[in-house]
Amino acid sequence: MINTDSHRRQRRKDARPAELAAAALALFVEKGFAATRLDDVASRAGVSKGTLYLYFDSKEALFRAVIEESIVPMIGEVEAMVEQFKDDPAHLLRSLLVFWWERIGSTSLAGTCKLMLCEAGNFPEVAVYLNERVIGPWHMLLNKVIEAGMQKGVFRQGNPESVRQMVFSPLLLQSVWQCSLHMCSGARPMPDNYFDTFFDVLFRGLLVEPTEESQR
Amino acid sequence: MINTDSHRRQRRKDARPAELAAAALALFVEKGFAATRLDDVASRAGVSKGTLYLYFDSKEALFRAVIEESIVPMIGEVEAMVEQFKDDPAHLLRSLLVFWWERIGSTSLAGTCKLMLCEAGNFPEVAVYLNERVIGPWHMLLNKVIEAGMQKGVFRQGNPESVRQMVFSPLLLQSVWQCSLHMCSGARPMPDNYFDTFFDVLFRGLLVEPTEESQR
Amino acid sequence: MINTDSHRRQRRKDARPAELAAAALALFVEKGFAATRLDDVASRAGVSKGTLYLYFDSKEALFRAVIEESIVPMIGEVEAMVEQFKDDPAHLLRSLLVFWWERIGSTSLAGTCKLMLCEAGNFPEVAVYLNERVIGPWHMLLNKVIEAGMQKGVFRQGNPESVRQMVFSPLLLQSVWQCSLHMCSGARPMPDNYFDTFFDVLFRGLLVEPTEESQR
Amino acid sequence: MINTDSHRRQRRKDARPAELAAAALALFVEKGFAATRLDDVASRAGVSKGTLYLYFDSKEALFRAVIEESIVPMIGEVEAMVEQFKDDPAHLLRSLLVFWWERIGSTSLAGTCKLMLCEAGNFPEVAVYLNERVIGPWHMLLNKVIEAGMQKGVFRQGNPESVRQMVFSPLLLQSVWQCSLHMCSGARPMPDNYFDTFFDVLFRGLLVEPTEESQR
DNA sequence: CATGAATGAGGTTTCATTCAT
DNA sequence: CATGAATGAAACCTCATTCAT
Numbered sequence: 001m002i003n004t005d006s007h008r009r010q011r012r013k014d015a016r017p018a019e020l021a022a023a024a025l026a027l028f029v030e031k032g033f034a035a036t037r038l039d040d041v042a043s044r045a046g047v048s049k050g051t052l053y054l055y056f057d058s059k060e061a062l063f064r065a066v067i068e069e070s071i072v073p074m075i076g077e078v079e080a081m082v083e084q085f086k087d088d089p090a091h092l093l094r095s096l097l098v099f100w101w102e103r104i105g106s107t108s109l110a111g112t113c114k115l116m117l118c119e120a121g122n123f124p125e126v127a128v129y130l131n132e133r134v135i136g137p138w139h140m141l142l143n144k145v146i147e148a149g150m151q152k153g154v155f156r157q158g159n160p161e162s163v164r165q166m167v168f169s170p171l172l173l174q175s176v177w178q179c180s181l182h183m184c185s186g187a188r189p190m191p192d193n194y195f196d197t198f199f200d201v202l203f204r205g206l207l208v209e210p211t212e213e214s215q216r
Numbered sequence: 217m218i219n220t221d222s223h224r225r226q227r228r229k230d231a232r233p234a235e236l237a238a239a240a241l242a243l244f245v246e247k248g249f250a251a252t253r254l255d256d257v258a259s260r261a262g263v264s265k266g267t268l269y270l271y272f273d274s275k276e277a278l279f280r281a282v283i284e285e286s287i288v289p290m291i292g293e294v295e296a297m298v299e300q301f302k303d304d305p306a307h308l309l310r311s312l313l314v315f316w317w318e319r320i321g322s323t324s325l326a327g328t329c330k331l332m333l334c335e336a337g338n339f340p341e342v343a344v345y346l347n348e349r350v351i352g353p354w355h356m357l358l359n360k361v362i363e364a365g366m367q368k369g370v371f372r373q374g375n376p377e378s379v380r381q382m383v384f385s386p387l388l389l390q391s392v393w394q395c396s397l398h399m400c401s402g403a404r405p406m407p408d409n410y411f412d413t414f415f416d417v418l419f420r421g422l423l424v425e426p427t428e429e430s431q432r
Numbered sequence: 433m434i435n436t437d438s439h440r441r442q443r444r445k446d447a448r449p450a451e452l453a454a455a456a457l458a459l460f461v462e463k464g465f466a467a468t469r470l471d472d473v474a475s476r477a478g479v480s481k482g483t484l485y486l487y488f489d490s491k492e493a494l495f496r497a498v499i500e501e502s503i504v505p506m507i508g509e510v511e512a513m514v515e516q517f518k519d520d521p522a523h524l525l526r527s528l529l530v531f532w533w534e535r536i537g538s539t540s541l542a543g544t545c546k547l548m549l550c551e552a553g554n555f556p557e558v559a560v561y562l563n564e565r566v567i568g569p570w571h572m573l574l575n576k577v578i579e580a581g582m583q584k585g586v587f588r589q590g591n592p593e594s595v596r597q598m599v600f601s602p603l604l605l606q607s608v609w610q611c612s613l614h615m616c617s618g619a620r621p622m623p624d625n626y627f628d629t630f631f632d633v634l635f636r637g638l639l640v641e642p643t644e645e646s647q648r
Numbered sequence: 649m650i651n652t653d654s655h656r657r658q659r660r661k662d663a664r665p666a667e668l669a670a671a672a673l674a675l676f677v678e679k680g681f682a683a684t685r686l687d688d689v690a691s692r693a694g695v696s697k698g699t700l701y702l703y704f705d706s707k708e709a710l711f712r713a714v715i716e717e718s719i720v721p722m723i724g725e726v727e728a729m730v731e732q733f734k735d736d737p738a739h740l741l742r743s744l745l746v747f748w749w750e751r752i753g754s755t756s757l758a759g760t761c762k763l764m765l766c767e768a769g770n771f772p773e774v775a776v777y778l779n780e781r782v783i784g785p786w787h788m789l790l791n792k793v794i795e796a797g798m799q800k801g802v803f804r805q806g807n808p809e810s811v812r813q814m815v816f817s818p819l820l821l822q823s824v825w826q827c828s829l830h831m832c833s834g835a836r837p838m839p840d841n842y843f844d845t846f847f848d849v850l851f852r853g854l855l856v857e858p859t860e861e862s863q864r
Numbered sequence: 865c866a867t868g869a870a871t872g873a874g875g876t877t878t879c880a881t882t883c884a885t
Numbered sequence: 886c887a888t889g890a891a892t893g894a895a896a897c898c899t900c901a902t903t904c905a906t
Binding site for chain 2: 030033034117118121122169193198204
């Protein structure tokens with residue numbers, strides 16, 4: 001006969017590390033790494049402080065694990081975007097940005113972005129790793145799309161790096177901002193027509209021959 | 217005859233608080249508030265740990281003083297921008313952004329931006345104060361210019377908040393990024409044609425009747 | 433089967449605060465509050481410095497707890513004396529004084545008396561509290577007995593406050609003195625006939641019609 | 649021609665150590681030795697902190713000097729009392745106690761009494777010295793008077809130590825008490841008839857043949 | 865596995881002491 | 886002489902880490 005309790009406990013046990021990492025992420029994002037006490041992580045996860053050490057060797061290991069756990073899905077998401085590469089540069093660029101927002105910018109992974117922005121200086125190897133595996137590929141992907149659009153004569157000529165920052169900065173900053181200032185600006189959600197205006201202005205500025213459709 | 221030594225010491229004493237605050241700012245920006253040791257602040261400023269307490273009551277007071285010292289010039293800069301308000305919305309907007317970059321984004325005040333982004337959660341009152349005195353007015357100023365442009369029929373219709381983020385996020389993020397990742401991305405300066413492309417695309421997208429000149 | 437070790441540890445944990453407070457009291461009495469290092473308190477209690485902070489929020493909280501723990505039994509003792517109130521003023525007064533000496537003056541609570549005498553100026557609220565709950569009631573009790581004796585014509589007329597100091601000061605000072613000068617006067621115990629002479633002279637001076645018995 | 653300013657300054661300079669010691673005494677009595685900051689001593693004396701070190705080698709030296717300055721007059725007072733030794737034991741004892749109260753107990757020397765009671769443990773050599781030069785002689789003096797009275801058959805028989813404590817404790821404790829609890833019991837002055845009652849009861853209890861006069 | 869009492873290294877803070885002016 | 890800015894040893898206090906239960 002199968003012991004249901006044991007089942008639940010098993011599931012509980014397997015999920016532990018992820019629960020702990022989630023609690024840690026939330027607090028690291030809120031307070032920063034150094035200002036977060038393991039006591040608080042433990043009590044937020046509903047376990048005792050000692051339990052953390054059953055799953056992570058040290059506070060720093062916990063941090064790395066938290067980042068690691070976020071980086072893996074990020075890599076997945078970026079790779080998934082690369083797969084979707086198609087022929088219409090404008091449509092592709094828009095898709096990539098929407099995709100990023102939906103899969104990263106508006107999810108809990110946004111916290112990881114803030115965390116890296118703030119803690120990169122204290123964990124250089126982590127920053128380098130992240131740069132190599134996530135940020136670099138993602139920038140390269142955007143660059144490729146932008147350059148392809150320019151070469152095809154669909155996008156106007158210009159410095160692709162500059163264009164990349166134009167199209168991506170608003171999304172990234174918005175997602176980081178929401179992590180940081182949730183307490184003072186009231187964490188209002190983005191208005192529906194935010195993206196409409198964004199893409200409207202963006203593509204009218206970017207396209208050689210803007211059409212109404214291409215800006216939707 | 218004037219005693220030179222006494223002069224030097226006097227100047228030294230008067231300059232002390234600012235020197236200490238500068239050292240503290242640099243380290244707070246680099247490591248974050250909690251991860252910065254007062255030992256390090258002191259030795260970077262070339263004084264002993266105890267000396268800090270001659271000028272600041274506590275580590276937190278030092279932080280507030282550091283922010284305060286940055287906020288005052290920021291307020292000044294923002295107010296100076298308000299004064300320059302003129303009639304040509306496109307030219308004005310461009311001027312404001314260039315002004316911001318030259319007076320804030322590319323100066324040591326950029327560090328304060330990063331600091332607030334990272335530490336706002338740990339110093340809510342400071343964040344609120346900053347929001348009221350600097351961020352809010354600055355956003356309002358940009359919004360007013362954008363809305364005026366739209367009402368005059370110079371800018372195309374759209375969500376002004378969205379436009380504001382489009383035009384400002386790249387600058388802000390760039391300046392924060394340079395504070396954070398100086399170690400891994402090598403702190404390369406912005407390329408000359410960065411702003412050219414930025415404004416070219418931006419104003420072509422924004423203006424109802426774009427002309428070559430208006431985009432310069 | 434009962435786990436003895438667990439029992440011991442449990443007992444240990446429950447007893448900790450009292451053990452720590454006892455160690456602290458001893459050192460506070462010996463050196464004074466400010467001159468006592470928490471290191472010393474900890475090592476006298478056989479624990480590490482950090483352990484103190486598991487039970488008390490700060491050095492000052494430790495002080496308050498130490499006093500608190502002494503005040504409660506003092507209140508109990510004073511209330512117990514009030515209960516014993518009977519009819520023969522001379523006998524009652526003698527009983528009260530003997531009781532005070534046996535339950536307070538010659539016990540470890542004497543240290544608390546010295547502590548308050550020395551530290552009252554640094555902890556005014558504690559002094560006020562002690563005054564309201566212990567010293568005041570005790571003085572009132574003595575006063576009542578003395579005044580009752582005078583009204584009944586058993587004691588000679590006079591200023592009751594003055595009489596109270598006459599009868600109580602020698603005991604209080606003796607107990608404080610023994611806390612203070614244990615090192616230089618060798619902490620000799622009080623001689624057996626100390627009280628005999630004390631009460632003999634006291635009651636002969638106090639009673640309207642002194643008899644041999646009444647002075648025993 | 650005599651420079652008046654120089655005169656005043658001279659007097660000022662000569663008086664400096666005494667002024668500093670007075671400021672120190674006041675604070676040592678109020679807060680205790682360890683809790684008193686030299687900053688406070690200096691500012692109470694109206695000088696800078698460094699000036700203290702022109703007159704005293706260290707904080708401890710200051711303490712010793714403060715005690716020393718008090719002990720010398722005490723010794724003088726006690727010796728003056730010894731000189732007045734006369735034939736009527738009751739009158740003599742009363743004179744000694746009144747003398748002590750007027751010259752020590754009710755003066756600023758009372759603070760020194762409190763100080764020694766509280767700090768004796770932290771300065772054993774000072775305590776020993778004080779014991780040898782002041783406390784011992786004073787106790788011996790009282791003892792001699794009491795024993796003489798007993799041998800002459802003027803005082804009733806009993807333990808002279810006990811009698812000494814009876815007659816002296818109320819005065820000593822009263823003077824210390826006024827130093828300690830000035831803040832909570834309002835520092836009310838002793839009532840006029842305090843001594844009347846005190847001596848009335850005391851000598852009626854002490855004398856073999858009490859008379860009305862002898863108790864005045 | 866999980867706990868939480870205990871630890872002690874390391875941070876912040878205080879303050880007696882020094883010294884150039 | 887007098888000052889007060891500067892120092893650094895030593896205090897208080899925190900919290901990541903360990904380990905007996």
